[in-house]
Structures are given as structure tokens and as C-alpha cells.
Amino acid sequence: MTVADTCVHPYPAGDSSLRRMxxxxxxLGFDTIVVPxxxxxISSGVRVIPAALIAEESVRAVSGQIKKRENGLSxxxxxxGENGFNRAVLSLKGVHVLRNLHLTRKQSFNHxxxxxxxxxxxxxxxxxxxxxxxxGRTRQRVLVRFGELIRIYSRYRFPLTLxxxxxxxxxxRSVEEITLxxxxxxxxxxxxxxxxxxxGDLLNPxxxxxxxx
Amino acid sequence: xxxxPPTLRTKKRYILAGIEPSGAGADQxxxxxxxxxxxxxxxxxxxxxxxSPAVISSGPDYVIVRCTRGGEQDLRIAxxxxxxxxxxxxxxxxxxxxxxxxxxxxxLPQERPAEPDQPQxxxxxxxxxxxxxxxxxxxxVIEKGIKRQELLFLTQDDLEEL
Numbered sequence: 001m002t003v004a005d006t007c008v009h010p011y012p013a014g015d016s017s018l019r020r021m022x023x024x025x026x027x028l029g030f031d032t033i034v035v036p037x038x039x040x041x042i043s044s045g046v047r048v049i050p051a052a053l054i055a056e057e058s059v060r061a062v063s064g065q066i067k068k069r070e071n072g073l074s075x076x077x078x079x080x081g082e083n084g085f086n087r088a089v090l091s092l093k094g095v096h097v098l099r100n101l102h103l104t105r106k107q108s109f110n111h112x113x114x115x116x117x118x119x120x121x122x123x124x125x126x127x128x129x130x131x132x133x134x135x136g137r138t139r140q141r142v143l144v145r146f147g148e149l150i151r152i153y154s155r156y157r158f159p160l161t162l163x164x165x166x167x168x169x170x171x172x173r174s175v176e177e178i179t180l181x182x183x184x185x186x187x188x189x190x191x192x193x194x195x196x197x198x199x200g201d202l203l204n205p206x207x208x209x210x211x212x213x
Numbered sequence: 214x215x216x217x218p219p220t221l222r223t224k225k226r227y228i229l230a231g232i233e234p235s236g237a238g239a240d241q242x243x244x245x246x247x248x249x250x251x252x253x254x255x256x257x258x259x260x261x262x263x264x265s266p267a268v269i270s271s272g273p274d275y276v277i278v279r280c281t282r283g284g285e286q287d288l289r290i291a292x293x294x295x296x297x298x299x300x301x302x303x304x305x306x307x308x309x310x311x312x313x314x315x316x317x318x319x320x321l322p323q324e325r326p327a328e329p330d331q332p333q334x335x336x337x338x339x340x341x342x343x344x345x346x347x348x349x350x351x352x353x354v355i356e357k358g359i360k361r362q363e364l365l366f367l368t369q370d371d372l373e374e375l
Contacts, residue, residue, distance in 0.1 A: 011365065011367075012338075015363070015364060015365050015366060016365070016366035016367070017365070017366070017367045017368060017371045019350075019367070019368040019370055019371055020350075020351065020366045020367055020368050020371070023350060023351070023368060131294075132293065132294050132296065133294075133296060135254045136254070139254075139255075168302075168366065169233075169366045170233065170234070170296070170302055170303070170304045170366075171296075171304075172304075173293055174306065176307075177289075177293040177306070177307070180286065180289055180290045180293060181290060181293055181294075183290070184255075184290065
């Protein structure tokens with residue numbers, strides 16, 4: 001079963017080399033990490049999956065970026081926006097993950113988006129960086145937002161992913177620590193395990209059995 | 214003064230956490246402030262008072278923290294949110310929880326971590342760094358200079374590729 005951190009930023013975006021990141025990730029219990037604009041490889045026994053991070057404000061621009069950057073090997077991750085934008089993005093072919101929902105307004109991801117995400121197998125990413133590093137009102141807002149998402153998730157069961165958004169090996173957290181941190185916003189241990197293993201299914205979605213010969 | 218009988222004493226739990234990067238030079242007092250601050254900002258004063266975190270002992274790569282029984286899970290969560298001790302960037306990785314210090318000290322690594330070798334000068338990305346090699350593949354490099362020295366976490370292979 002895949003245990004993946006869905007977004008880490010090695011050198012030069014961060015202060016740790018990719019090899020050191022994979023080295024530490026393996027010690028912390030991961031077997032897969034997702035790296036924006038990386039190349040697919042296996043280092044220290046950890047699989048590196050490249051990702052295309054798309055941060056556009058219009059659906060047309062997102063669609064253009066997907067066409068340009070989708071190669072079947074990369075995870076396509078799109079930054080969330082308003083409700084209409086999110087619904088349109090969830091309907092686009094080739095999108096794997098909708099991320100940064102904690103930076104959007106409360107109604108940006110409602111039950112319609114949840115149903116759409118569940119039907120199309122698009123994952124919603126929960127970024128643990130602000131839970132670890134932010135304090136005060138900022139962290140409170142993130143915890144409330146994640147709590148709301150978990151409530152919707154428990155009803156519609158769309159795929160979830162968890163990311164540390166680590167820019168340093170010091171930002172990485174172990175699977176056990178992530179499970180404890182997720183309990184802060186009401187995520188059960190089984191759901192955490194499922195979220196950590198989602199990435200493996202996103203690139204190779206399970207389909208019906210086909211007769212090939 | 215007659216000591217309280219054991220049944221009336223507050224039950225404690227002890228948590229062993231690793232400090233990374235090893236030998237970062239985190240002061241015990243700074244660790245205490247960092248941990249209590251993390252507990253308070255995450256759970257508030259009331260819960261922090263109930264947890265009552267206290268640093269019992271620390272070494273270059275570990276810290277033992279005490280709390281009241283029932284508060285160990287919250288304390289472990291709070292330890293995960295510690296990112297700075299004093300001016301030093303660190304991460305605390307909870308390793309074990311025990312009901313007595315004696316039990317926890319048995320969980321301490323018997324061998325001291327290998328001290329990093331003498332710093333060596335290396336060039337990386339066109340800049341000059343002091344490299345400290347640890348046991349295994351890990352190499353931490355710190356930029357040479359007098360202010361805003363950049364700290365990078367690399368491996369031996371990264372340096373050999375240059």
C-alpha cells in the first residue's frame with residue numbers, strides 16, 4: 001500500500017536536496033513523495049512522483065495548462081478558487097488533485113463539489129503546513145475549514161490526500177505524527193491511512209476488468 | 214514532611230522525543246519555552262495547565278518531557294508543532310511514552326550518536342559552505358559568512374555529484 005506525502009519542495013525551492021528528502025521520508029514511514037516539476041525516479045527506496053502545480057484564476061487557463069503539462073506520469077494539482085471555479089475544475093479531464101482549499105471561502109467547496117469529486121475521482125488535498133507552522137487565528141481558520149471538509153467527506157467519501165508542503169527535512173512529519181495532527185480536525189485514523197494511500201490510485205485509477213487477449 | 218502516599222500523587226507520563234538536526238545546540242530552557250508555548254498556542258491555557266509539560270532532561274539529540282497522565286496524546290501533538298527553540302530551527306520527533314523515567318531511560322539509545330566530522334569546505338551551487346558529515350549519508354552544509362548563513366540538508370551523493 002502506498003504511503004505518500006502529496007507535496008514536498010526539495011532544493012532549490014527548499015533547503016534540502018531531493019535525495020535527503022527521500023532518505024528522511026523513508027525513515028518517517030513514507031514510500032512515495034510527490035515533487036512539483038520533478039522527474040519520476042526511485043531514491044532510497046522511495047518513489048518520487050512528479051506533479052504539475054497549476055495556479056490559474058480562469059478555467060480556460062487551467063485547461064490550457066493541463067493540455068500543456070499533462071504527460072500521464074505527473075500528478076496534476078490545481079489550486080482551488082471560488083465555488084464555480086472549483087466545480088468547473090472538478091469536471092475537467094486530467095485533474096487529479098484540488099488543493100489549497102483552506103485559502104478559499106467557506107462555501108467554495110459544498111456538497112455539489114463533493115459529489116462531483118467523488119464521481120470523478122478527484123482528490124482534495126489537506127495541507128498540514130499551516131496546522132504545524134501557523135498560530136492564532138490563522139491556524140484556527142484552517143482547523144475549522146478542515147473540520148468542515150472532513151464532515152462533508154464523511155458523507156460523500158471523495159478521495160483525500162495529505163501533504164506537508166515541506167521545504168526542508170525539518171518540515172517533514174512521520175505517519176504517526178500526521179495521524180495525531182489530523183485528529184485535531186476530527187479525522188479518524190482509518191481515514192488518514194486511506195488519504196495517505198490515495199496517490200497510488202490517482203495515477204492508476206482502478207477500472208473494470210478488461211479482456212486483453 | 215511526610216510524603217504523599219503513591220495513591221494520592223498525580224500520575225505522570227514521560228515522553229522521549231528525538232531532536233533533529235542532531236546536536237543543533239538547543240538549550241534546555243529554550244526547549245521548555247518552545248514546548249510550553251506550543252502546548253498553549255494549540256490547546257489554550259486551561260488545557261496547558263492540565264497537561265503541565267516540563268522538560269526533565271535533554272541531550273544533543275533527545276529531550277524527555279513530563280506531563281500528567283491523560284495529557285500525553287495532546288503533548289505529542291504539540292511536540293509535532295515545535296519548529297524553533299530559541300533561535301535554532303529544530304524538529305521534535307516523539308519516540309516513546311512511559312509511566313516512569315526508569316522505563317523511558319531504557320529506551321534511550323545506548324550509543325551516543327556519532328559526532329559530526331570536522332567541517333570541510335565544499336562548493337555547492339556556486340557558494341562556499343562548511344560541510345558536517347554524519348553517520349550514513351547525511352551531510353549538513355552551512356554557508357560560510359558572518360550573517361544570514363544558509364543551512365542546507367544534503368547527502369554524500371549530492372556532494373560527490375558536484
